[in-house]
Amino acid sequence: MSQGTGLSGRWAAPTFAGLVVFLVDQLTKWWVLQALKDQDVDLFWTLRFHLVRNTGAAFSQGEGLGPLLAVAAVVVVILVVRYGAKTVDPVARAAVGAVVGGALANLGDRAFRADEGLLSGAVIDFVDFQWWPVFNVADAAIVVGGILIVLRGWSRG
Secondary structure (H helix, E strand, O other), X not given: OOOOOOOXXXXXXXXXXXXXXXXXXXXXXXXXXXXXXXXXXXXXXXXXXXXXXXOOOHHHOOOOOHHHHHHHXXXXXXHHHHHHHHOOOHHHHHHHHHHHHHHHXXXXXXXXXXXXXXXXXXXXXXXXXXXXOXXXXXXXXXXXXXXXXXXXXXXXX
């Protein structure tokens, strides 16, 4: 196999980043569903763990638009992967992996936590600063990865 093909080449870092984000997100959501059924966990300052089931988009906007948001997430994943295939920047590639891993983790929530039809499930959110919308590990990875992609694109442009 030549350099740059397969998982041992250019896709090793993004694949690893995506898998880590996906697994950490799903493990934390599993824990939250077990531990926070009817209670919050106060950590420090205003940070707490607080279980929220989000059927909307970011910041709980667009409640009930799960299937439409899932299709939009698939389109975004395709576009981000296309960008990742074109860039030679290893940081941008790892950021692409983080974004894709986060998007797939939240998409998995919509698909596998659905009671009312395909992709109607709720995303599990739990990180709550009480002055910012509640979010999860996947959301954080998507935002940080997206910012890194933009910053690396600007620095190379």
